[in-house]
Amino acid sequence: MITKGQKRKYSPEEVEATDRSNPIWESQRQFVFSVSLNKYQRGQELPEPSLRRSVLIANTLRQMSLEFCNAPAEDEVPPDSSLSGPEEVQQESPSNKIPSAKHHPAQVVTNSSSALTTCSGVSSLHSSHYAAGRNLANCQWNSSTVPLSNGDEDEEWESMSTDGDFSLSAAISSILTALDSNIEESPQAVQRTPFQSLENLSRSSEGSATWVKQGVRGFVGNLEEWDECRVRENQMEVTRSAYLTDFTVEDLFQDIDTSLLDKDKLFGLRGCGVGHPAGDDLPRYLLPISPSASSSQYLSNQNLKCLPSFSSFGPLSSSPASLPTIFSPSSSLFPDSRVVLPLT
Amino acid sequence: MAGVAGGNDFQWCFSQVKGAIDEDVAEADIISTVEFNYSGELLATGDKGGRVVIFQHEQESKSRPHLRGEYNVYSTFQSHEPEFDYLKSLEIEEKINKIRWLPQQNAAHFLLSTNDKTIKLWKISERDKRAEGYNLKDEDGRLRDPFRITSLRVPVLMPMDLMVEASPRRIFANAHTYHINSISVNSDHETYLSADDLRINLWHLEITDRSFNIVDIKPANMEELTEVITAAECHPHQCNVFVYSSSKGTIRLCDMRAAALCDRHSKFFEEPEDPSSRSFFSEIISSISDVKFSHSGRYMMTRDYLSVKVWDLNMENRPVETYQVHEYLRSKLCSLYENDCIFDKFECCWNGSDSAIMTGSYNNFFRMFDRNTRRDITLEASRESSKPRATLKPRKVSTGGKRKKDEISVDSLDFNKKILHTAWHPKDNVIAVAATNNLYIFQDKIN
Numbered sequence: 001m002i003t004k005g006q007k008r009k010y011s012p013e014e015v016e017a018t019d020r021s022n023p024i025w026e027s028q029r030q031f032v033f034s035v036s037l038n039k040y041q042r043g044q045e046l047p048e049p050s051l052r053r054s055v056l057i058a059n060t061l062r063q064m065s066l067e068f069c070n071a072p073a074e075d076e077v078p079p080d081s082s083l084s085g086p087e088e089v090q091q092e093s094p095s096n097k098i099p100s101a102k103h104h105p106a107q108v109v110t111n112s113s114s115a116l117t118t119c120s121g122v123s124s125l126h127s128s129h130y131a132a133g134r135n136l137a138n139c140q141w142n143s144s145t146v147p148l149s150n151g152d153e154d155e156e157w158e159s160m161s162t163d164g165d166f167s168l169s170a171a172i173s174s175i176l177t178a179l180d181s182n183i184e185e186s187p188q189a190v191q192r193t194p195f196q197s198l199e200n201l202s203r204s205s206e207g208s209a210t211w212v213k214q215g216v217r218g219f220v221g222n223l224e225e226w227d228e229c230r231v232r233e234n235q236m237e238v239t240r241s242a243y244l245t246d247f248t249v250e251d252l253f254q255d256i257d258t259s260l261l262d263k264d265k266l267f268g269l270r271g272c273g274v275g276h277p278a279g280d281d282l283p284r285y286l287l288p289i290s291p292s293a294s295s296s297q298y299l300s301n302q303n304l305k306c307l308p309s310f311s312s313f314g315p316l317s318s319s320p321a322s323l324p325t326i327f328s329p330s331s332s333l334f335p336d337s338r339v340v341l342p343l344t
Numbered sequence: 345m346a347g348v349a350g351g352n353d354f355q356w357c358f359s360q361v362k363g364a365i366d367e368d369v370a371e372a373d374i375i376s377t378v379e380f381n382y383s384g385e386l387l388a389t390g391d392k393g394g395r396v397v398i399f400q401h402e403q404e405s406k407s408r409p410h411l412r413g414e415y416n417v418y419s420t421f422q423s424h425e426p427e428f429d430y431l432k433s434l435e436i437e438e439k440i441n442k443i444r445w446l447p448q449q450n451a452a453h454f455l456l457s458t459n460d461k462t463i464k465l466w467k468i469s470e471r472d473k474r475a476e477g478y479n480l481k482d483e484d485g486r487l488r489d490p491f492r493i494t495s496l497r498v499p500v501l502m503p504m505d506l507m508v509e510a511s512p513r514r515i516f517a518n519a520h521t522y523h524i525n526s527i528s529v530n531s532d533h534e535t536y537l538s539a540d541d542l543r544i545n546l547w548h549l550e551i552t553d554r555s556f557n558i559v560d561i562k563p564a565n566m567e568e569l570t571e572v573i574t575a576a577e578c579h580p581h582q583c584n585v586f587v588y589s590s591s592k593g594t595i596r597l598c599d600m601r602a603a604a605l606c607d608r609h610s611k612f613f614e615e616p617e618d619p620s621s622r623s624f625f626s627e628i629i630s631s632i633s634d635v636k637f638s639h640s641g642r643y644m645m646t647r648d649y650l651s652v653k654v655w656d657l658n659m660e661n662r663p664v665e666t667y668q669v670h671e672y673l674r675s676k677l678c679s680l681y682e683n684d685c686i687f688d689k690f691e692c693c694w695n696g697s698d699s700a701i702m703t704g705s706y707n708n709f710f711r712m713f714d715r716n717t718r719r720d721i722t723l724e725a726s727r728e729s730s731k732p733r734a735t736l737k738p739r740k741v742s743t744g745g746k747r748k749k750d751e752i753s754v755d756s757l758d759f760n761k762k763i764l765h766t767a768w769h770p771k772d773n774v775i776a777v778a779a780t781n782n783l784y785i786f787q788d789k790i791n
Contacts (some may be wrong), residue, residue: 055569
């Protein structure tokens with residue numbers, strides 16, 4: 001039950017709860033955190049999870065993330081280095097956890113989101129807990145390999161970590177919602193199906209959410225990053241669909257001469273959907289779409305908004321009406337009508 | 345009534361134990377609820393297999409007047425069967441969550457039993473006479489040929505072996521989306537309430553196709569859910585008052601006269617948290633697992649993970665009494681969280697005169713607190729101390745380094761042996777303690 005690689009040198013019991021500077025407290029906190037996430041997920045896998053238990057565990061997780069966010073920021077670290085910090089923390093060695101965690105409070109301070117919904121520091125913590133490949137940790141926004149290079153991207157970074165992060169409470173919220181939709185057949189449950197699918201996607205493929213984020217950044221910053229991201233089929237599809245559906249078809253066609261549409265290549269894209277070939281082709285197809293920085297900015301913002309945190313998602317609130325379609329299990333992730341990739 | 349703890353005039357001794365002795369306990373045999381009826385004559389238990397076993401108190405025998413009578417099996421029936429919800433692809437457990445007796449109004453006994461989704465009203469009646477000498481049928485039930493009947497006779501009632509029949513009289517189904525955790529019969533003897541994680545419904549005992557929802561704490565957005573209902577009970581005398589407890593350690597008292605929907609409480613009981621004892625598990629251990637009104641109706645008792653609190657209904661800001669059940673577990677909360685024991689739901693009960701309270705703990709220990717003398721005692725329900733009329737020896741858990749003789753250290757406690765369900769006879773000093781699949785009955789030694 002103990003996360004691999006975590007040594008319990010001290011008995012976690014004898015720790016003063018209020019003594020936060022105590023490293024024992026910190027290690028106990030991390031231990032409890034990982035155990036809580038474990039429990040939550042295992043509880044959800046049961047055919048009928050106990051609501052009381054789920055709520056208690058979720059509240060404990062929320063409280064711990066709150067406490068962490070409220071911990072005083074040790075240094076004011078510019079977002080650049082805070083990004084690079086966790087990049088190194090890919091392994092779950094306990095000694096690295098704490099420094100990276102300490103960097104993040106600075107970032108949290110700059111976020112405008114409510115303390116309850118976001119804690120990017122927490123996400124890095126549980127990302128290191130779950131480097132072994134657990135669900136939530138795969139949403140490693142912070143471990144993106146794309147470095148920040150300019151001020152615009154700083155902004156995007158923050159907003160990404162705000163709303164793109166599968167933040168703790170967002171995940172909890174989604175789990176509670178999924179729990180509810182398991183238990184109660186209601187219109188609400190029906191509307192919430194898209195969440196479930198998204199969650200299942202991120203759960204089923206390791207690092208898929210990471211991929212999505214990297215894709216976004218790649219699109220915004222430099223499309224060459226796109227080439228570097230070699231991942232599995234469903235991840236690709238998620239990314240593609242995330243982009244494509246955010247544009248309306250009209251937007252796509254504005255810059256594209258449909259006579260240039262090469263059917264062969266189109267089918268090729270649809271057909272393989274796997275790794276290399278599509279990955280190679282896609283950037284080329286996408287390049288013409290983003291003629292100017294401003295539009296790319298716009299598109300990037302749109303992309304960011306198309307992956308809101310669960311807690312802010314409402315069935316009618318988010319603009320991309322296409323979003324439910326994309327993530328509902330019934331529709332194909334690569335719907336024919338939308339795969340209109342401009343071909344050179 | 346005498347006090348609970350030691351003393352010269354009062355001691356608890358073993359009376360009976362029901363259940364198999366096997367080390368291998370079948371899951372279905374685990375007792376999940378224990379309840380005396382209003383007179384104490386009947387004792388009902390429900391188990392995980394959906395069965396209800398009722399014990400009846402035999403009259404004291406004249407030959408051994410110093411012993412109270414024993415409880416013997418009166419009736420056994422299958423109350424609930426496992427069901428399958430095809431719509432949600434979920435199996436509904438047959439485990440009996442609660443049994444509540446109705447006050448007796450005629451020769452038959454009535455009780456309500458519930459599993460996660462369905463409440464049933466059972467009628468338990470005796471039959472000790474049989475009619476013999478029917479005209480139209482033989483003794484073995486075969487129809488007689490009408491042409492063979494030459495004379496009429498009046499059937500006579502002949503005594504027969506006592507037969508106890510249990511028949512379901514009402515089935516109250518499909519009213520709860522979430523798992524039912526409590527049922528409580530109202531003092532008007534006509535209505536009762538049932539509570540699940542998020543809602544409380546009010547039923548009429550005669551009407552099965554409708555119930556009124558009186559409390560609904562389900563948020564519009566399930567993502568905002570942070571609190572669930574853990575227990576509910578009707579006031580013993582005021583039929584318009586009920587309370588419900590939450591997973592956050594709060595109790596709300598509601599008055600049904602105030603509004604049709606009692607989402608807004610009339611009184612809110614919460615003890616402010618002690619900041620010095622705050623930990624990661626503060627909320628989990630504050631979750632109330634049981635709430636019981638005193639027989640007088642003036643107090644109520646709540647059980648959270650580590651303590652039992654007695655509240656005066658007139659004072660909302662703190663309990664009037666707090667009893668630590670197993671404070672030595674406070675330093676072990678992390679491990680208890682890991683092995684899920686922290687989620688165990690212990691029940692508590694009053695004695696008939698409200699002078700003492702009882703609740704369970706681990707290692708088959710149970711604790712009793714005398715409210716007047718402030719004395720407490722820890723006893724164990726075990727086969728070893730199960731000799732007839734053997735006095736129970738008080739047990740002690742050592743918390744410090746040095747372990748005295750006969751003490752048990754915290755690390756040696758068996759957390760799989762938990763006493764979650766206990767019941768106290770409404771009039772006498774007889775207690776029933778459920779230890780996994782065994783039911784122990786203890787009584788005081790009459791000196």
